[in-house]
Amino acid sequence: MPAGSNHGLPATDRALISKWLGVYVLIWVIAFVFAPTFFTPNLPILLPSIAAMAIFLCFCLWLRFQVQDNIFGEIGFIYLAFALAYTVFPAYGFLTLDSLSSWVGLPILETLGPDQAELGLHLWRHVLFIGAVGAGYLLFRGRHTPKFGSLDDFGVTEKDFGVTEKSIARFLFVIIIISIVMLWLLSSPVNTYLDNYTRYDNLSWLGKRVVTVCTVLKTGGTFV
DSSP states (O other), rough: OOOTTTTSSHHHHHHHHHHHHHOOOHHHHHHHHHHHHHHHHTHHHHHHHHHHHHHHHHHHHHHHHHHOOTTTTOOHHHHHHHHHHHHHHHHHHHHHGGGGOOOHHHHHHHSSHHHHHHHHHHHHHHHHHHHHHHHHHHHHHSOOOOOOOOOOGGOOHHHHHHHHHHHHHHHHHHHHHHHHHHHHHOOOOOOOHHHHHTTTTSOOHHHHHHHHHHHHTTTGGGGG
């Protein structure tokens, strides 16, 4: 932090965050006033997506003033950017279905897809996730990058550090392989596209929990 900085967010920075949020809210209010026929029936999907973008904007501004440095290399920024993309893009993609009325496969897609209430509830779960991860990251990130001494100061050599790194990498690799094998063994036969989404439905409650854990580990949970 720059010399003389106090803990917490300075009043000027808080005012800047408030200004950006005010502009953000104003844009949506203007859009709602000029396009009520689009916004009103689609509120179950639009509200959580708007909330997700607002939380991400708050997170970025607060993180910028907290670390006093470029935030684009922050793992929290990258992770929440992906979480936001997986929230907003499916939501807006769902809204475009109405414009595809001439598409031959639309009736089938509408049958398989969730209704707005179901999708809206799921998107609110995304909002809760983004808010919780963002708050936790800001809480534990700190306000500057600590300066450590060399490895020798801790009684550790580069060789020891390298051996530890390799051991951890091998362990995580084995965990991922085991997860993939378990998912393959627990899966029912897949003969159609729909089978991809129902291949674990025949499992017991415990079996489905094992599938969930293996899926998390296979798709990046080992990083945590």
